[in-house]
Amino acid sequence: MIKVGVVGATGYTGIELLRLLSVHEAVALKVVTSSAAKGKTVADVCTGLRAHIDLAFVEHDNEQLNDCDVVFFATPHATAMHYVPKLIAQGCKVIDLSADFRIQDPRVWEQWYQAQHACPTMLASAVYGLPELNRERIQDACLIANPGCYPTAITLALLPAIKQDLIDTDHIIADAKSGVSGAGRKATLATQFSEVSDSFKAYAVAGHRHLPEIIQTLNEIQTRQDVKLTFVPHLVPMNRGIFVTIYVRQNDNTVSMQKHYTEFYAREEFVDVMPCGAYPDTASVRASNTCRIAIQPGGSESQPTVILAVIDNLVKGAAGQAIQNMNIMFGLDETMGLAMPGLIP
Numbered sequence: 208m209i210k211v212g213v214v215g216a217t218g219y220t221g222i223e224l225l226r227l228l229s230v231h232e233a234v235a236l237k238v239v240t241s242s243a244a245k246g247k248t249v250a251d252v253c254t255g256l257r258a259h260i261d262l263a264f265v266e267h268d269n270e271q272l273n274d275c276d277v278v279f280f281a282t283p284h285a286t287a288m289h290y291v292p293k294l295i296a297q298g299c300k301v302i303d304l305s306a307d308f309r310i311q312d313p314r315v316w317e318q319w320y321q322a323q324h325a326c327p328t329m330l331a332s333a334v335y336g337l338p339e340l341n342r343e344r345i346q347d348a349c350l351i352a353n354p355g356c357y358p359t360a361i362t363l364a365l366l367p368a369i370k371q372d373l374i375d376t377d378h379i380i381a382d383a384k385s386g387v388s389g390a391g392r393k394a395t396l397a398t399q400f401s402e403v404s405d406s407f408k409a410y411a412v413a414g415h416r417h418l419p420e421i422i423q424t425l426n427e428i429q430t431r432q433d434v435k436l437t438f439v440p441h442l443v444p445m446n447r448g449i450f451v452t453i454y455v456r457q458n459d460n461t462v463s464m465q466k467h468y469t470e471f472y473a474r475e476e477f478v479d480v481m482p483c484g485a486y487p488d489t490a491s492v493r494a495s496n497t498c499r500i501a502i503q504p505g506g507s508e509s510q511p512t513v514i515l516a517v518i519d520n521l522v523k524g525a526a527g528q529a530i531q532n533m534n535i536m537f538g539l540d541e542t543m544g545l546a547m548p549g550l551i552p
Contacts, residue, residue: 212238215282223526230546308333356524448489496527
């Protein structure tokens with residue numbers, strides 16, 4: 208059994224990790240931490256996990272974490288970086304769901320996250336945990352930077368097109384919508400029910416902090432020139448889900464993007480390319496680890512091709528992908544603990 212610790216287990220992604228790990232047949236959950244809920248049991252804080260997890264929350268620096276095989280961090284940004292070096296030195300593997308190790312240039316990270324990085328020398332050894340892109344590197348990694356939710360959906364939607372040089376990377380527009388859980392569990396006025404219900408708004412239009420992460424990843428896929436991306440996120444009144452609509456110009460309009468995408472993702476368990484004429488919806492991936500993609504080809508040089516992608520921001524966009532990474536790191540079936548369809552309704 209893999210001995211697992213979860214640091215920061217009372218936020219939305221932390222609770223989702225606990226939910227998925229509690230039924231994972233190769234996992235023994237040993238330590239769960241929370242500064243706010245220290246001393247309380249998991250059942251006290253998360254009623255839905257009663258009879259599934261019999262543990263109490265402890266402080267983040269609890270020594271029991273050193274005995275774990277892998278430790279997940281579901282903490283706010285600029286937290287994990289203070290604990291990870293010691294855990295790695297103790298022989299633990301770490302999967303960080305925050306942004307602390309996603310961006311390779313510490314100056315760029317500090318600009319977007321408004322903090323000084325505590326261990327910039329570890330950035331180069333962190334593997335970006337998008338399995339469909341870095342599966343071989345993930346297998347041998349000690350430190351995984353789990354991708355953000357928007358970057359996961361956008362990168363998977365663009366990966367075949369950029370890798371196979373199917374589109375003009377000077378002109379990409381990503382129009383993205385996210386459910387309210389993407390903002391985290393901390394109470395704020397902007398995410399209260401009466402503020403969000405019956406409303407739909409853009410935010411961080413001048414620059415979202417996931418933008419440098421997305422650009423960095425897309426530039427690594429194609430090294431000929433820098434990708435130029437316009438990315439605008441929106442908040443929509445639903446609990447879970449991300450819907451991304453991407454507009455691209457094909458290099459050759461006679462090429463079937465549908466055929467390329469279907470073949471590229473044919474062996475990927477968690478990417479579903481829909482047939483021509485079908486469109487994805489967020490409800491179809493709710494609580495699943497699937498990214499569902501559809502292609503609407505452009506009719507002419509002046510009409511862009513549209514790529515649609517949906518994920519559950521808490522699963523494929525966070526906790527599910529983290530467990531997918533764990534499965535790869537420990538040589539398990541990649542689908543273990545994750546092979547569930549979306550909830551209906």
